[in-house]
Amino acid sequence: YGGMENTAATINSDNVVIAGDVLETQDRIQSLVAHELAHQWYGDYLTCRSWRDLWLNEGFATFFAADWMARRDGPERWAHTMLRNQQWSQTERPLAGRFFHGEEASDSYNVYAKGATVLQMLRVLLGEEMFWEGIRHYTSTHAKSLVRTHDFRESLEQVSGRELGWFFQQWVELPHVPRLSVSNRWADGTLTVTVRQATSESRPRYTIPFEVEVGGVTPTVHSGLLVDGKTQLQISVPEPPSYVAFDPQAGILSELEYNQENEAWIAQLQSPSPAAVFRAIDALAETDESAALAGILGDDSVHFLMRIEAARALGKQRSTDRLLAHTAVAHAGVRRAVVIGLGSGTDGSAVAVIERMFRKDSNPDVRAAALGAL
Secondary structure, three states: OOEEOOOOOOEEOHHHOOOHHHOOOOOHHHHHHHHHHHOOOEOOOEEEOOHHHOHHHHHHHHHHHHHHHHHHHOHHHHHHHHHHHHHOOOOOOOOOOOHHHOOOOOOOOOOOHHHHHHHHHHHHHHOHHHHHHHHHHHHHHOOOEEEOHHHHHHHHHHHHOOOOHHHHHHHHHOOOOOEEEEEEEEEOOEEEEEEEEOOEOOEOOOOEEEEEEEOOOOOEEEEEEEOOOEEEEEEEOOOOOOOEEEOOOOOOOOEEEEOOOHHHHHHHOOOOOHHHHHHHHHHHOOOOOOHHHHHHHOOOOOOHHHHHHHHHHHHHHOOHHHHHOOOOOOOHHHHHHHHHHHOOOOOOOOHHHHHHHHHHOOOHHHHHHHHHHO
């Protein structure tokens, strides 16, 4: 394992000691150190009463490590991490299993990524001020004691004045990941956003508050609530919107199906919400629209994580020519993503460049990626 949060004496494995020439490609090290430090509060100062509530240890430490990395790298890092946590939380098992969930469900599952995702959903649901006040109340009330999920829920309810039993039942005890499909249509000054969820005898309805960001000269955010199989949110918009971004704060764990025209995804790249931008990059990877992605990759003013994802998307498109123009970018993490993308090419035209990167790049991780690409 990477580390262990023994009280006042955290142990980390020796691979956290790295050379300075890989700092830009080994940022997991700071995240690991932050994770174990966060455990001094959530895991040691407050300790889960049973393995069933292990997410109160690991989900919190994962969430707070992401918070540290976001303080270092900005909101783009936060959105990138939360979207990745959602991807890692798609397996349908309960976060805190109960005996009636069947064999192998009595212990907690995916307590790291899904635990952090649950906290992110609460942060979006309650808002910044209320969420952090609830965290402080929970921490001070249960200091130096054993905690259960109910204790955390009770603290948030006392601070917010809201009943949250439905939320914790859905996201902590039930095993499902909602399957959502979203579509939008503009006509006669009204934008209609339709949100559906797949339900069955074995798949219950989830209650899902959601947001959509409507693109224009000044993007606007609108809220809706899904409580049945389908809901429609109608928004007055004088002109057709340039894009419609669903869940711009990455506050919903779901298996999401959402399609827009390529022009809308390209417009969404200009969203002020980093999660919406990352989703647009991911969607464009499935198209042949490479120019907009290359524009992100080649712009030094764009956050390095967005440039990394743009390089990955171009690799998925096998846009070798676009990638070859950016093999000498300054940020090692971006260079590494470029050379990995070049490895997806099919005609061998990038082999000489990849080999040169393997032999001469200053970063060992980039050289290793080049060897893999070859």
